[in-house]
Amino acid sequence: MAKFESLTGNDAAAHALRQCKPDVAAAYPITPQTELMHKFAEFVANGKVDTEVILVESEHSAMSAAIGSSAAGARTFTATSANGLALMWEVVYIAASNRLPIVMPEVNRALSGPINIHCDHSDSMGCRDSGWIQLFCENGQEAYDTVIQAFRISENPKVLLPTMICFDGFIISHTNEPVAMLKDEAVSQFVGVYKPDRALLDVENPYTFGPLDLPEWYFEHKRQQVEAMRNSFEVIESVGAEFGKLSGRPYGLMDGYRMEDAEVVLVALGSTCGTARVAVDVAREQGVKAGLLKLRAFRPFPIKQLRQALSKAKVVGVFDRSISFGIEGGPLFHEVRSSLYGGKQPVIPFVYGLGGRDIRVEQIAEAFKTLQQVGKSGAMDRDVEFIGLRD
Amino acid sequence: MSKLPNWRELATGGIVPKGGNSDEKDVSGWRTYRPIHDKQKCINCLRCWIFCPDSAIQAKDGKITGIDYKHCKGCGICAAECPKKVTAITMKLESEIKKD
Numbered sequence: 327m328a329k330f331e332s333l334t335g336n337d338a339a340a341h342a343l344r345q346c347k348p349d350v351a352a353a354y355p356i357t358p359q360t361e362l363m364h365k366f367a368e369f370v371a372n373g374k375v376d377t378e379v380i381l382v383e384s385e386h387s388a389m390s391a392a393i394g395s396s397a398a399g400a401r402t403f404t405a406t407s408a409n410g411l412a413l414m415w416e417v418v419y420i421a422a423s424n425r426l427p428i429v430m431p432e433v434n435r436a437l438s439g440p441i442n443i444h445c446d447h448s449d450s451m452g453c454r455d456s457g458w459i460q461l462f463c464e465n466g467q468e469a470y471d472t473v474i475q476a477f478r479i480s481e482n483p484k485v486l487l488p489t490m491i492c493f494d495g496f497i498i499s500h501t502n503e504p505v506a507m508l509k510d511e512a513v514s515q516f517v518g519v520y521k522p523d524r525a526l527l528d529v530e531n532p533y534t535f536g537p538l539d540l541p542e543w544y545f546e547h548k549r550q551q552v553e554a555m556r557n558s559f560e561v562i563e564s565v566g567a568e569f570g571k572l573s574g575r576p577y578g579l580m581d582g583y584r585m586e587d588a589e590v591v592l593v594a595l596g597s598t599c600g601t602a603r604v605a606v607d608v609a610r611e612q613g614v615k616a617g618l619l620k621l622r623a624f625r626p627f628p629i630k631q632l633r634q635a636l637s638k639a640k641v642v643g644v645f646d647r648s649i650s651f652g653i654e655g656g657p658l659f660h661e662v663r664s665s666l667y668g669g670k671q672p673v674i675p676f677v678y679g680l681g682g683r684d685i686r687v688e689q690i691a692e693a694f695k696t697l698q699q700v701g702k703s704g705a706m707d708r709d710v711e712f713i714g715l716r717d
Numbered sequence: 718m719s720k721l722p723n724w725r726e727l728a729t730g731g732i733v734p735k736g737g738n739s740d741e742k743d744v745s746g747w748r749t750y751r752p753i754h755d756k757q758k759c760i761n762c763l764r765c766w767i768f769c770p771d772s773a774i775q776a777k778d779g780k781i782t783g784i785d786y787k788h789c790k791g792c793g794i795c796a797a798e799c800p801k802k803v804t805a806i807t808m809k810l811e812s813e814i815k816k817d
């Protein structure tokens with residue numbers, strides 16, 4: 327029987343980071359990520375882990391320091407949220423294109439403005455094309471487990487891409503939940519020692535890092551990133567399965583709930599999946615054959631597996647916790663609908679929870695009913711429906 | 718273009734995977750001005766040799782032997798550092814040299 331601790335998502339992630347024994351951490355505080363780094367700095371100050379913590383003056387510097395450290399051959403992490411991620415922007419892309427396996431908990435928070443510190447996914451979604459792996463978590467346990475897996479995924483020689491562990495600000499980051507922790511020894515064995523192929527501090531084998539990449543080279547390097555993303559599907563799945571053997575909690579690219587005979591399926595990310603699972607049960611009692619598809623990997627986006635999982639659905643609803651102005655529906659909706667291209671089922675966009683607006687079981691159960699009606703009418707195109715908005 | 722490696726053959730991450738390779742690259746085309754060294758005037762103080770950011774001033778046994786034009790980028794630091802009373806290095810427009 328696993329021993330449970332009562333931990334916030336931030337503390338759970340900080341424990342996971344401590345157990346992975348990173349060589350270097352560089353970070354700048356931003357709500358709601360602050361307590362994560364606070365806890366980690368406490369571990370360092372108390373001698374629980376010997377990571378070199380670099381205190382920097384901004385998030386741009388945090389990611390820049392992380393890039394230097396990772397290129398030097400050190401296992402490196404940083405952590406951020408919302409506007410912090412936005413300030414990192416330029417170097418977020420550079421970390422990925424220089425193929426550095428940096429790990430970054432990204433505590434989801436709405437981007438300003440108007441200024442808001444609560445949860446939505448606009449921050450992570452903004453850098454969905456930056457070349458980072460993005461894994462979304464439903465709760466503190468998943469945040470803990472995913473941090474541990476992230477080092478293995480990123481550092482795999484077939485991948486060598488940075489990984490963002492996305493978990494909902496406040497809802498996960500500041501809420502105490504039971505979290506089953508692995509033993510320190512078990513985690514350090516699972517993640518292993520980081521032995522990069524190339525390291526700038528390896529003076530016997532010098533190389534040039536970050537040179538100018540002119541038109542006759544740049545395109546090929548982008549193609550290599552595409553390949554690394556493609557390779558990462560298999561690595562995410564195999565690391566998740568191996569982690570399952572160790573912990574009893576296997577992970578994949580996505581996770582279904584009551585999908586076997588589901589006709590009305592909702593696709594969602596993050597903490598809302600916990601609420602949606604209850605809403606599936608409620609909708610089923612009300613006579614809707616409801617199901618939930620929780621997506622874990624947003625990048626890489628598992629098109630084939632998603633299409634397979636949704637092959638029997640008569641209608642699909644997509645819950646976005648971020649918005650894309652000028653087009654109906656958010657980024658998740660567009661990826662899901664494009665994955666189902668050629669299919670006969672309507673795919674319907676919902677936007678909810680912006681700026682931390684709460685989402686309740688009844689609202690999701692209501693969405694299932696709406697979906698069932700749309701399914702019957704066969705209407706393929708529908709404007710986005712805003713859930714929980716004062717209309 | 719055909720001789721360049723394809724994406725599978727190329728080192729990942731846009732790195733140059735070995736050291737010392739800048740020596741192979743001809744960057745003479747980056748130059749607008751060319752430093753011309755006058756052996757007659759030169760007192761071999763080696764200031765230019767110390768200050769050249771591209772190690773393009775060549776010296777042997779304490780004496781300037783010439784300028785490596787394959788790597789000199791024409792910044793003019795050598796000419797500026799050469800003692801005022803000596804001025805053994807003058808910068809000349811490449812376009813004018815080509816006309817000659």
Ligand code: SF4
Nearest residue numbers: 769789790792793795
């Ligand atoms: S012009 Fe600049 S690069 Fe050329 S030799 Fe002089 S100092 Fe060196």
Ligand code: SF4
Nearest residue numbers: 759760762763765799
């Ligand atoms: S600085 Fe002038 S005088 Fe001194 S070595 Fe160079 S060219 Fe000769």
